[in-house]
Amino acid sequence: MKSRTEHLAMHLPGTTGFVNITSQVQDAVTASGVRKGLVLVNSMHITSSVFINDDERGLHHDFGVWLEKLAPFNPDPNAYHHNRTGEDNADAHLKRTIMGREVVVAITNGRLDFGPWEQIFYGEFDGKRTKRVLVKIIGE
Amino acid sequence: MKSRTEHLAMHLPGTTGFVNITSQVQDAVTASGVRKGLVLVNSMHITSSVFINDDERGLHHDFGVWLEKLAPFNPDPNAYHHNRTGEDNADAHLKRTIMGREVVVAITNGRLDFGPWEQIFYGEFDGKRTKRVLVKIIGE
Amino acid sequence: MKSRTEHLAMHLPGTTGFVNITSQVQDAVTASGVRKGLVLVNSMHITSSVFINDDERGLHHDFGVWLEKLAPFNPDPNAYHHNRTGEDNADAHLKRTIMGREVVVAITNGRLDFGPWEQIFYGEFDGKRTKRVLVKIIGE
Numbered sequence: 001m002k003s004r005t006e007h008l009a010m011h012l013p014g015t016t017g018f019v020n021i022t023s024q025v026q027d028a029v030t031a032s033g034v035r036k037g038l039v040l041v042n043s044m045h046i047t048s049s050v051f052i053n054d055d056e057r058g059l060h061h062d063f064g065v066w067l068e069k070l071a072p073f074n075p076d077p078n079a080y081h082h083n084r085t086g087e088d089n090a091d092a093h094l095k096r097t098i099m100g101r102e103v104v105v106a107i108t109n110g111r112l113d114f115g116p117w118e119q120i121f122y123g124e125f126d127g128k129r130t131k132r133v134l135v136k137i138i139g140e
Numbered sequence: 141m142k143s144r145t146e147h148l149a150m151h152l153p154g155t156t157g158f159v160n161i162t163s164q165v166q167d168a169v170t171a172s173g174v175r176k177g178l179v180l181v182n183s184m185h186i187t188s189s190v191f192i193n194d195d196e197r198g199l200h201h202d203f204g205v206w207l208e209k210l211a212p213f214n215p216d217p218n219a220y221h222h223n224r225t226g227e228d229n230a231d232a233h234l235k236r237t238i239m240g241r242e243v244v245v246a247i248t249n250g251r252l253d254f255g256p257w258e259q260i261f262y263g264e265f266d267g268k269r270t271k272r273v274l275v276k277i278i279g280e
Numbered sequence: 281m282k283s284r285t286e287h288l289a290m291h292l293p294g295t296t297g298f299v300n301i302t303s304q305v306q307d308a309v310t311a312s313g314v315r316k317g318l319v320l321v322n323s324m325h326i327t328s329s330v331f332i333n334d335d336e337r338g339l340h341h342d343f344g345v346w347l348e349k350l351a352p353f354n355p356d357p358n359a360y361h362h363n364r365t366g367e368d369n370a371d372a373h374l375k376r377t378i379m380g381r382e383v384v385v386a387i388t389n390g391r392l393d394f395g396p397w398e399q400i401f402y403g404e405f406d407g408k409r410t411k412r413v414l415v416k417i418i419g420e
Contacts, residue, residue, distance in 0.1 A: 043395075044394065045395050046398060053237070054233065080338070103242065178418060197361075198370075199360075199373055202370050255326075
């Protein structure tokens with residue numbers, strides 16, 4: 001069994017945003033030498049996500065509007081008890097829950113085994129600081 | 141390490157629906173010869189899901205009503221910017237996000253290691269065309 | 281390839297609640313002897329979750345309030361068709377869908393490869409009875 005671990009550094013200038021990390025994950029798979037196996041890609045932080053969807057600007061706008069509706073930002077510690085800790089990011093924990101922490105992707109013939117539109121994104125909901133994405137590859 | 145890759149073709153006559161694919165996944169596990177390991181099952185499309193829940197008709201009805209409430213269909217490109225591309229399926233991308241892209245299931249003694257009611261479903265939110273589910277098995 | 285399977289018994293006195301199971305999962309990883317690999321942790325039941333987030337009491341309160349808003353309890357079989365089966369837990373199936381069934385975590389140097397605040401939780405939405413969490417480790 002071969003394995004490889006990589007960490008990708010993410011730093012978004014704003015509070016929220018999506019970054020396409022597909023080519024970085026493919027590069028890690030290629031570097032691993034794994035021809036068949038699995039790759040786990042996860043946010044190492046609890047206010048950001050890794051997910052798979054379409055690389056389409058309008059859809060990303062829609063995700064932002066929709067998440068704000070389902071889990072609105074509100075610094076008021078009466079609205080979210082988490083904000084009694086001095087934080088104001090309770091909504092980011094909820095948004096990340098909708099979008100997910102991780103994806104697991106099949107590796108076939110050394111490539112991410114993807115359908116026609118699948119792309120891997122990092123989703124940030126509490127940015128302006130450096131965070132990390134873990135890429136873990138196992139296989140042979 | 142053994143591995144096996146299979147693709148299941150899915151074609152739903154309507155826009156939405158759920159299909160129990162548990163026996164097809166078990167058949168792939170049996171064919172792989174893997175006695176202990178993991179199986180990844182994921183939609184290869186970004187407007188459909190693979191998820192685990194109960195095979196109960198009433199619950200599937202409830203999922204449909206609930207998803208329509210959380211992420212309503214609306215072809216208006218002002219409601220969803222994604223629909224400015226000429227598509228009308230922005231809601232399907234959001235519904236799939238709630239239900240999830242993939243499941244990872246343990247294989248023990250050559251069987252899906254499931255609790256009493258766990259069943260694997262394909263969830264379609266933008267049907268009337270052929271799509272694919274990827275089954276990737278690794279183990280020994 | 282090494283592998284190990286463990287089942288954790290969960291019994292919550294109330295209908296809902298969150299239990300930090302991180303140390304139990306780490307203990308299983310240690311017992312497996314796996315130094316690099318993956319661990320799958322999933323609920324074996326369809327009205328409970330395994331997820332990763334912060335071990336902060338206020339946030340857990342917020343999750344409860346938020347889930348009740350997105351998927352309210354309602355025993356009325358006209359509100360949820362699933363409840364026509366004689367059950368009253370349709371909302372628990374929906375809540376579990378938001379929070380997720382499973383997590384996959386990287387193992388590096390024999391440890392859960394976590395960011396600073398990541399903790400693994402069992403989330404119960406239909407308690408007062410014994411349920412099980414599956415821990416499946418593969419690697420070497």
